[in-house]
Amino acid sequence: MIYMEDYVVKLIVFSVAAWSALFLAIRRIVFPKRSFDFCNRLVSTAHAFLAVALASLSIQDWSCPVCPLASKSSPNQMQTLAVSVGYLIYDLVCCQFDKQVKLDNAVHHLVSIIGGIAGLVYQRCGSEMVAAVCITEISSPFLHSRELLKELGYRGTDLNLAADIAFAVIFTFARILIGGPYLTYVTLSADNPYLIKAMALGLQLVSAFWFYKIARMVIYKLRTRSSSFKTQ
Secondary structure (H helix, E strand, O other), rough: OOOOOOHHHHHHHHHHHHHHHHHHHHHHHOOHHHHHHHHHHHHHHHHHHHHHHHHHHOOOOOOOOOOOOOOOHHHHHHHHHHHHHHHHHHHHHHHHHHHHOOOOOOOOHHHHHHHHHHHHHEEOHHHHHHHHHHHHHHHHHHHHHHHHHHHHHHHOOOHHHHHHHHHHHHHHHHHHHHHHHHHHHHHHOOOOOOOHHHHHHHHHHHHHOOOOOHHHHHHHHHHHHHHHHHHH
């Protein structure tokens, strides 16, 4: 019989509450005049840094970050996953209040939550899971900085374009060219539960769709910038 450890459930609940409290503090106290999305993106940026740090600390063998494959998760890996699952639940609910629900983003959250919970229930695949956390979150600060800069009045500036390009480059290398495909391959080929394999494949498919949208965005911005220089 498989079940989720009590301390893991409590950590997920605590994580949801902590991220919610941080959002409310930013929204009501720190930046009360900023938009809902601005405050939520600050929380998301904080999670990205924390998640990558926790995932890095839980890697057991830096010569092979995804090793040992299909093995029992360590306590550090379980805690890292629980914190991230709690954040994803918070963010999925928070986006409903902002009324900016995007299907691809909702699918990404659901796939990540189900995959994370599956890893916590089976208490396996910790190496693969924390590697996925690193790969998916390492580009997040640049993703959110793009929108934060726009609200701060830097829309259309070189700084905003630099953030766009940095996000596109890091996302491409992490999720499309190197990290994502390799992690998906080893997860599918190892003796992992079928649910975790399905979630790994689903996450990579969402990443591929986002790569298509990001490539279009970068090409459009570079063409627009080139046209503006020609007219000057």
